[in-house]
Amino acid sequence: MIKFTRQIPCGKEKAYLNNRLAGKVAFITGAGSGLGRSMALCMAQEGASIAIADINLANARKVANEIRAGKGKALAIKVDVRKSTQVAKAVQQTLKRFGKIDIVVNDAGTGGEHIGPPLTDIPDEDFDSIFDINVKGIFIVCKAVMPHMKQRKSGKIINISSVAGKKPSTSIPLYSASKAAVIVFTQVLAEELGPFNIQVNAICPGIIxxxxxxxxxxxxxxxxxxxxxxxxxxxxxxxxxxxxxxxxxxQRPEDIAMLAVFLASDESIRITAEAISV
Structure with a gap:
């Protein structure tokens, strides 16, 4: 039976924590604000060292300082997930600082500049922007970290999708389509990486x-x-x-963050290829 030994804040919530990620290293994209920040804080409070990879370095540094203030370990990295060279460099920086990567959380995302309907009001540039960040960004990050995880025969990859990927909305058609693609990519990657003891799951948050x-x-x-x-x-x-x-x-970011902690922990050892709605 799990014994919860202490109660400390995870964002604005109170969460009973048990060092479930002690000794682990997490690489989290989009962790400079919003949901990514909450996941970084919660995982740090569970004992993980955190690489905060965000396009906004100032935000990443703020989150890193929050983690360090709580006696955690953190590294702030400026990275654009659309750029494979930047992602590869960020992964190497993380490996140099912490020696390994156990957990990857792909949270960097965008909703685009325009909403529908009608679809004809949405410019082509929105399609490129949304899919480049929400889908291609995950592809690039996974490609960069896979060799390391396969070599270690261990790893957890958590992709942030959305309930819109399961039940699309006409007001956000491109966002919905991109998040559906994330779910499919998660399932395909889970099948490929299963033999290497690497679990790949998606979280599908509601509106936060x-x-x-x-x-x-x-x-x-x-x-x-x-x-x-x-x-x-x-x-x-x-x-x-x-x-x-x-x-x-x-719904609050902390609701999603605690599920991410569970999926990153050994408690979810038999869960893979799932897209969990919250």
């Missing part, structure tokens, strides 16, 4: 109040008749607590 969703909620208030003129936060709450939502509570 992060910087990306703050921007998206603002766009909804400009385009959706029933939401016009509302504060983005009010519009967000209306969406997330609608009757179709099973649980009448706004």
């Amino acid at each position: 109040w992060t910087p990306m969703w703050h921007d998206y909620a603002g766009k909804l208030t400009e385009k959706i008749p029933g939401l016009k003129g509302q504060d983005p936060a009010v519009a967000f709450k209306a969406i997330t607590t609608a009757p179709r939502e099973n649980i009448q509570r706004v």
Whole structure:
């Protein structure tokens, strides 16, 4: 039986932690803010050393300082996941600092600049931007870290998809399609890496109040008749607590972060190729 020995904050939540990731090293993209930050903090509190890979180095450094303030180990790295040379360099920096990579979390993502419908209002450039970051970025990161994990015959890869990848929305068609691609890529990669004792899973969050969703909620208030003129936060709450939502509570990054901790731990040793909705 697991004994929970201490209670410390994980973001704004209180989480009972048990050093489930003690001695592990996690490489997390998009960890400078939002969901990525919460996952970095929670994994650090579980004992993992964290490589914070983010396109915004200032944000990455802030998160690294938060982790160090809690006596954790962290490395801030500036990286654009669309650039294979930058990703390869970031992986090597992590290996040089910590000696290994046990966990990869692909969280870097974008919702694009425009929303639909109609689809004809969305420029071609949005397609390239969304798929380059949300799909190709994961492909590039996985390619960079796979040789190391295969050599060690051990590893955990967690890809952040979305419930929109399972139940697409007409207001975010390209985002939905990209997140569906993440689920399929996760399943394919899990089959390839299974013989090397590497588990690959996807997490499909619902709507979370992060910087990306703050921007998206603002766009909804400009385009959706029933939401016009509302504060983005009010519009967000209306969406997330609608009757179709099973649980009448706004979802927070910490809800997803604790699932990521579970998937990164030895407790999930028999789970792979799954896309878990939260």
